[in-house]
Amino acid sequence: MQRLLKEIRSCTFCEKHLPLGANPIVDFNKNSKIVLISQAPGRVVHQSHIPWSDQSGMKLREWLGVDHETFYNPNNFAVVPMAFCYPGKAKSGDAPPRKECAPLWHKTVFSELKNVQLKILIGAYAASYYLPGKSNLTQKVENYEQHLPEFWCLPHPSPVNQFWRKKNPWFEEITVLRLQKHISEILEK
Structure with a gap:
């Protein structure tokens, strides 16, 4: 497992396409119970080398109902984004994740994670990669029970996404409470 982590963290496969160079941000171990699959690290995370060490991470920990110590314990949470490196800026927010990363690494990583009880698609x-189909993200988030026990879909917790949260108040009023209960049950096992 440590060899795989070291190999991923030294990956430079798509470095020529990355404005700040390669800096794969991943974390997991053989005991990880919950996998966080998001788009890609942001600039702040790229610079700090710590997954979710930004405003999005604060909101995500709030949604999950966990403290800093619980979140950063790889026995609890694995961090395996769609792309492991910061992809650069786009018109609004960050650029999409590089498409090479997930097909190159995810299958191998997930084959090593034997204790996973939930994959959270952020x-x-x-959501599109792991749950392809005609439903949009809002539908996947709203109908999260259809994807259990393997997946639970969330919107991205970025401050840029505040409009979605205001438009869909049911998410933080109902769904987040159910998510927190589910996370708590998994972590207590």
């Missing part, structure tokens, strides 16, 4: 890129 944002449209992860």
Whole structure:
């Protein structure tokens, strides 16, 4: 497992396409119970080398109902984004994750994770990749029970996504509470 982590963290496969160079941000171990599959690290995370060490991470920990110590314990949470490196800026927010990363690494990583009880798909890129079909992200988030026990879809917790949360108040009023209960049950096992 440590060899795989070291190999991923030294990956430079798509470095020529990355404005700040390759800096794969992943974390997991053989005991990880929950996998966080998001789009890609942001600039702040790229610079800090710590997954979810930004405003999005604060909101995600709030949604999950966990503290800093619980979140950063790889026995609890694995961090395996769609792309492991910061992809650069786009018109609004960050650029889409590079498409090479998930096909190159996910299958291998997931084959090593034997204790996973839930994969949380964070944002449209992860949801579309793992749950292809005609439903949009809002429908996948709203109908999360259809994807259990393997997946639970969330919108991206970025401050840029505040409009979605205001438009869909049911998410933080109902769904987040159910998610927190589910996370708590998994972590207590």
